[in-house]
Each structure stands twice: as C-alpha cells, then as structure tokens.
Amino acid sequence: EDQVTQSPEALRLQEGESSSLNCSYTVSGLRGLFWYRQDPGKGPEFLFTLYSAGEEKEKERLKATLTKKESFLHITAPKPEDSATYLCAVGTGANSKLTFGKGITLSVRP
C-alpha cells in the first residue's frame, strides 16, 4: 500500500528564516510526486510535479527536490503570506488516484 509521511506536522518560522519541509514516501511505481498549498477554507493549489530522482523545480521562494525515498520543499526567506498547509501526494500506476500525506502547517511570523 502506498504511504506518504510528512514532517514536521507544524513549523513556525520567523520572516526570512529559511527551512525545509520533508515528504517521505513508500510506493510501487512512482508516476509523480506532487506538492500542493492549501489555505484555510480553500481547495489545494497545485505547486509542483516531480517525476524522477534528482529532479528539481522552483517557483518564487519555493524549491522542490526529489530522491528515491523522499522529497523536500525548501522555502527561502519566507514571508507571512507563505503561511499555509503544504501537502505532498504521490501518484502511482496508470490511474489518477493520489495518495496524500497529512500536510505540514507552516506559520511565518513578521
């Protein structure tokens, strides 16, 4: 059974304090690893897809990386508007089912 574990559960940072969010996964046949951002009361917002170990993608202050067992979401010099829950998900096989981790709630203080 596919499993996704995210850590830590919650992270509090000072504005400008860089950090990383971890996503560990156990799957058979990774089709893609996905990062989403979710604000309270809203649906998840797509951020990145990573397909193979060694791949990296960047968007503004966010950079996602992938190894064979985990993915990291690096946040450089975060701002209060980066406060949200960050979700990691894996897709396997030929279908569209995504298996999600429980998410990491990030709070950035001004």
Next chain:
Amino acid sequence: KAGVTQTPRYLIKTRGQQVTLSCSPISGHRSVSWYQQTPGQGLQFLFEYFSETQRNKGNFPGRFSGRQFSNSRSEMNVSTLELGDSALYLCASSPGVAGSNEQFFGPGTRLTVL
C-alpha cells in the same frame, strides 16, 4: 481559463438524509476525481471518472457513489448520511491522458451532518 467549480459550497444535513454534490471541471479536462478531507484522516481518494466511466475507486462504503455526464461535469452522492461523513469534499480535474498527471482542485463543499 475558468477553474474547477463546486456547488454548493456549504451544506447542512441530518443523519439518514442523502446529499448530491456537483463539480464542473476545467474546460477540456475529461477526468474528475473526488476526495474527502477530514482533520483526522487528511485527504482520501473516493473515486475517479473519465469519459463517463468510473476508472478507479477508493476504500469507501457503497453509500458513496458518483457519476459523470457527457460534458465531463460530475456529481457525487452520499446516501444515509452518518455523523462521520462531515467533511470537506473536494473535486479535482485533470486532462486524464498519459503525460498530464497534475490535478487541479476546486474550492470544495463543506458538508456538516447533524
């Protein structure tokens, strides 16, 4: 391009009733997936529809069902509601073809069962 829309945004029902939720995918997307989100279990996959056919199903009881119409719009139905069905129900659309794996979510329907 308009995003995924879900209606209604909020619903309050009582135990034993049934409910129907609606989802309109992004134009041109043929795959619609449904997820249940609760504080304890997080996001859990319910089922996926592609070209009016259920293509994949999660581990939920038969009280949860869905369908897709020829215009790709989808509905989800929950019968004989239980208190534990209170959750945010999210719909996600994707092109549904090989090489296009990203799913784009709607705002969700918040269902409260009393």
